[in-house]
Amino acid sequence: MRIRSSFFSSIFLLSSSSSPSSFFSSRFSSSLSAMFPGANGDLKSRVTVVGSGNWGSVAAKLIASNALKLPSFHDEVRMWVFEEVLPNGEKLTDVINTTNENVKYLPGIKLGRNVVADPDLENAVKEANMLVFVTPHQFMGGICKMLKGKVTGEVEAISLVKGMEVKKEGPCMISSLISKELGINCCVLMGANIANEIAVEKFSEATVGYRESREIADTWVQLFSTPYFMVTPVHDVEGVELCGTLKNVVAIAAGFVDGLEMGNNTKAAIMRIGLREMRALSKLLFPSVKDSTFFESCGVADVITTCLGGRNRRVAEAFAQSGGKRSFDELEAEMLQGQKLQGVSTAREVYEVLNHCGWMEMFPLFSTVHQICTGRLKPEAIVHYRDHKA
């Protein structure tokens, strides 16, 4: 395997752009409260979670536990549910509101009695001044269209969505899509966060990326943080979001390696090369992206967890085991029961960007992943990308 070096000669700095100590002091400061009161002069913030899949449900659980404890938030947390009818004929929303469990996407976990499922998107957001977006990225364009003109007043948003859109003008990160379509500021939260592990309260970290206001970032940190979920703010929204987005392509590559039983050294090489391509592409797209961001939970930690235990990895492993004969769509439907992969469509979106910008040769791993997913190359090509032209 030949490794290109043109972009990658600089050495990572060992510094972090944010300090856990500032997180701790702000998290436990009794004077800190949500700084953007709700509509009609309401001094307490109201939170709506837009999305109710595997991670969406865990996010609602985290937020709901904090909303009950923090005086600056209303107790009720609304969760928009893309309505579906379960095999027994019941509506998912009704079941969530009756059992307090998302029986389809997070079975066996109580969300908190203050979580109210709502199938009506407009109604779900209408009173909220803090919106948490957490759906598969392919649905965000449609959701923003439905919400356009419906979100008014001083509203802040955060995106937990790992993905991007590619438009004629180039790539559009989901936080930018939200900001542009809805006219609101949008932070991001990304990290090494396999939802099922956080659901059972195993310790993990996450990174909040913010653009301007550290105060607003601190409010999001406060809303998500628990003793088992430690959140650090970083002043680099694009870097954080691109880490969360691009690591899904690396996870697909790791799955191919597992499916072909290539071993741990090969997988480690894929993770290293993937991280390097993540950093290089992020900096080409947004020169302001900081090296230190790649050492936060959203960077190297998410690459590791997603390549060890994520859904993208698992389905890509099955794809490689089938010799590329079974399609990702078929495997996703069979293995994930309604949950959605992000890595295959992100690989295509990245490929479009590389093609458009003439950068293909600089990103052999990213371009090879897409070509394997589409059947143009065999899974084995994941370690032979010197042999073909992108």
Ligand SMILES: NC(=O)c1ccc[n+]([C@@H]2O[C@H](COP(=O)([O-])OP(=O)(O)OC[C@H]3O[C@@H](n4cnc5c(N)ncnc54)[C@H](O)[C@@H]3O)[C@@H](O)[C@H]2O)c1
């Ligand atoms: N699951 C995880 O461990 C995890 C962890 C961190 C980040 N994320 C990211 O969070 C985001 C959301 O993932 P998730 O795991 O919550 O979802 P998921 O894959 O578990 O579930 C799919 C969701 O999409 C909804 N849906 C289906 N069709 C739809 C449509 N037409 N319009 C709108 N919604 C539709 C379903 O109702 C369901 O809520 C993704 O970007 C993912 O990468 C996931």
Ligand SMILES: O=P(O)(O)OC[C@H](O)CO
């Ligand atoms: O299960 P995946 O592959 O969608 O990854 C889940 C999370 O993004 C890991 O942080």
